[in-house]
Amino acid sequence: MSRIARLLCAFALSLFASTAFAHSSSSSYLQLQTHGGDIEGRWDIALRDLDAAIGLDTDGNDALTWGEVRQAQTRIDQYALAHLVLGSANVRCPLQVTALRIAEHADGRYAALDLAGACPQAVKTLSIDYSLLFDLDRQHRGLLTLQIDGALFTTVLGPQTGTVSFGGDATQSSWQVFKTYFHEGLWHVWTGLDHMLFLAGLFLPAVLWRTRAGWQVAPSLRGAVWQTAGIVTAFTLAHATTLSLAALGWVHWPSRWVESAVAATVAFAGFNNLVPMVHRRLAAIAAVFGLIHGSAIASALIDLGLPVSGRVWALAAFNFGVEAAQLSLVATVIPLTFVFRRSVLYRRCILLPGSAIVTTIGVLWFIQRAFLVPILPF
Amino acid sequence: MLALCLLPATPAAFAIDAVPAYVPNDDAVVLERAAVSSPQLRALREARSRAEAAPKNATVAIAYARQAIELGRQQADPRYYGNAEAALAPWDADPAPPLEIAWLRAVLHQQRHDFDGARAELDAVLKREPGYPPALLTRAVIHFVQGRPHDMQRDCAALIGMASTVIIGSCGAAAASVLGHVETALSTLAQLNTAPDPRLAFDQRSWALTLEAEIDARMERNDAARAAFDRARQATAAAGDHDPYLQVTEADFLLDRHEPATVVERLRDETRNDNALLRLTQAEAQLPDAASQASAKAHIDMLGERFAATRARGEATHGREEARYTLALRHDPQAAVKLAQANWLVQREPLDARILLECAVAAHDPDAAKPVLAWMADTRIEDPRLHRLAAQLKAGTP
Numbered sequence: 001m002s003r004i005a006r007l008l009c010a011f012a013l014s015l016f017a018s019t020a021f022a023h024s025s026s027s028s029y030l031q032l033q034t035h036g037g038d039i040e041g042r043w044d045i046a047l048r049d050l051d052a053a054i055g056l057d058t059d060g061n062d063a064l065t066w067g068e069v070r071q072a073q074t075r076i077d078q079y080a081l082a083h084l085v086l087g088s089a090n091v092r093c094p095l096q097v098t099a100l101r102i103a104e105h106a107d108g109r110y111a112a113l114d115l116a117g118a119c120p121q122a123v124k125t126l127s128i129d130y131s132l133l134f135d136l137d138r139q140h141r142g143l144l145t146l147q148i149d150g151a152l153f154t155t156v157l158g159p160q161t162g163t164v165s166f167g168g169d170a171t172q173s174s175w176q177v178f179k180t181y182f183h184e185g186l187w188h189v190w191t192g193l194d195h196m197l198f199l200a201g202l203f204l205p206a207v208l209w210r211t212r213a214g215w216q217v218a219p220s221l222r223g224a225v226w227q228t229a230g231i232v233t234a235f236t237l238a239h240a241t242t243l244s245l246a247a248l249g250w251v252h253w254p255s256r257w258v259e260s261a262v263a264a265t266v267a268f269a270g271f272n273n274l275v276p277m278v279h280r281r282l283a284a285i286a287a288v289f290g291l292i293h294g295s296a297i298a299s300a301l302i303d304l305g306l307p308v309s310g311r312v313w314a315l316a317a318f319n320f321g322v323e324a325a326q327l328s329l330v331a332t333v334i335p336l337t338f339v340f341r342r343s344v345l346y347r348r349c350i351l352l353p354g355s356a357i358v359t360t361i362g363v364l365w366f367i368q369r370a371f372l373v374p375i376l377p378f
Numbered sequence: 379m380l381a382l383c384l385l386p387a388t389p390a391a392f393a394i395d396a397v398p399a400y401v402p403n404d405d406a407v408v409l410e411r412a413a414v415s416s417p418q419l420r421a422l423r424e425a426r427s428r429a430e431a432a433p434k435n436a437t438v439a440i441a442y443a444r445q446a447i448e449l450g451r452q453q454a455d456p457r458y459y460g461n462a463e464a465a466l467a468p469w470d471a472d473p474a475p476p477l478e479i480a481w482l483r484a485v486l487h488q489q490r491h492d493f494d495g496a497r498a499e500l501d502a503v504l505k506r507e508p509g510y511p512p513a514l515l516t517r518a519v520i521h522f523v524q525g526r527p528h529d530m531q532r533d534c535a536a537l538i539g540m541a542s543t544v545i546i547g548s549c550g551a552a553a554a555s556v557l558g559h560v561e562t563a564l565s566t567l568a569q570l571n572t573a574p575d576p577r578l579a580f581d582q583r584s585w586a587l588t589l590e591a592e593i594d595a596r597m598e599r600n601d602a603a604r605a606a607f608d609r610a611r612q613a614t615a616a617a618g619d620h621d622p623y624l625q626v627t628e629a630d631f632l633l634d635r636h637e638p639a640t641v642v643e644r645l646r647d648e649t650r651n652d653n654a655l656l657r658l659t660q661a662e663a664q665l666p667d668a669a670s671q672a673s674a675k676a677h678i679d680m681l682g683e684r685f686a687a688t689r690a691r692g693e694a695t696h697g698r699e700e701a702r703y704t705l706a707l708r709h710d711p712q713a714a715v716k717l718a719q720a721n722w723l724v725q726r727e728p729l730d731a732r733i734l735l736e737c738a739v740a741a742h743d744p745d746a747a748k749p750v751l752a753w754m755a756d757t758r759i760e761d762p763r764l765h766r767l768a769a770q771l772k773a774g775t776p
Contacts, residue, residue, distance in 0.1 A: 024652065024684060025456045027691055029397075044397065047410045052457075062412040067405030101399040102409060106683030107650070109409045112399035136426075137460030138467060139490070141691050156692050159467075255712070374742060374774075 185321020
């Protein structure tokens, strides 16, 4: 009985302390790049992990000084290199540590080992056998970021990973990234009701607009399409800017005001068709509104997450997707409305009521978003 | 393409996000301090060398694993659990290792928040030896964490006659406290805590002590909670133990009582512990002076990086904390509610219910709270704060 009691004792707390995971787990950060046959990179390993593995605190005073780390440099290098084997075309690529510095991560100080190596031939695929610390800490993980001639790969290396290879079809990963984010950009516009309503409000006057002198029709389809495409492109350039700034984390737009501003642009666009406020310089207006819409889309992109590396590429793909969706809208809506532009039916039953609805929705959205009052179910 | 032109087209744009590396200018600069004293680490190292010297020897492996797990609990540090996993690695491929090893494997699964994996392991152990007390107790705890207090009660009852009164009492009280029998739970715990058996080792008692304080705090019986926390803290100190879980639970109580200064005082040096850092940062953010505000700002960034590091590993062990961080410190209810919802899929303790309700209220998203409300109805949990939040959601008040 007492043996069982002792078994139970020390574990009672560890058992129910479900949030016992409070410190950080052990991770190392391994960055590698290949150019031709040359390899370079950096490997950040937590000092406390190195101390646990090979002992750095030579004076045993529970404090690791830079002096102690420097003195252990050779042992650190040997230990690290013994647990990282790189190969290409079934031949090992010898690796060296060229410098030892310190890097400060959120959970403590790391040894930053600068790496340099060479493979006998230009690297098409790189194989990695990572075994650091697994014999000591099975929850240690190597966070790898690898670039082979411009193609980017990231992965988490664990005890079960074994030897992994990257590369081969080097263009594939960039293409995959492009496809994914292009699709996301496309989809986001097609399913973004406020974005679509704003654009619709903006396009409608392209074929038929009201002036003080009365209704004017667009003289040619090509002119209408061209003008609309111009508006849309100005819009896209502007929102690509704010979107990129926000998605890269350089600016943070408070979402409540951005969403309210988007609603205001929708209301404006609808209202502009009812009471003509602007017909010239629609591209400039679109650009200003684009800055606002870009900040709004940013949160969706941030939710989706940009890849660890190749963020700019992913962003560009996303913006392309958005532009493609918008141009598809132009290509569909403008020719259709152009055909009906002279009909009174279009004016009375589609343009005016449509604009009124868009305006109303925009105003309701504005109230809903600015004052956090739920009104509309969408 | 145009988007690319608008951005600074530096090679760094394609380079990996690198933390800058530097060379310290003085050999005497201290880079890391050990969190654990040398004697404890030395003892662990010795246990490790004994285990490494005899790789297939279950006894030394278990001794090393247990020491590592105990240190992991004390320090709230997953690296030690990683050590324990390494200790048991020789039996990884064995589906029916010695019972104690199988049980320890389950405990390690649980620590990684792989509750389903842990339960599978424990069910297998109990099939081999029904009534194996450590497995029953661990499974009871997992039932509690996953919000199944009825199942927990069953496993606690199965322990009768096989564990100490205080353990069985604590187990039953934990289940009862969530099943709408708070008075029963508290009176059981009061009995266990005010007149403890002097022969009992502290680690047998610590669960009961912490639990009483937790329940009092949850029920907003503030004077009783204060007394219970004091008692638990003093008993822990008297036993020479360190209990991060108790520290953090008391910090939550103090934050709810609007006493951030005490929280800062207590947790100032615990920044390595992510859970403690979260409470410390919340407290600092509530203090008006410039120094606290500056410290809070720095800690908010630090916490963000820590959560990102966990996500980079593909893990999701900090769901509850990250939801709280996103709501209280990043002021982003929309993102917080998503995190809280994802967390609810994994664990369902009262604290998890609370954060999901708080996020749902802040985000004006009553639908998000539906699973919690269903759970509350099913367990009939008595908890004034949860019921207030539920009422807020129904009324739709901001």
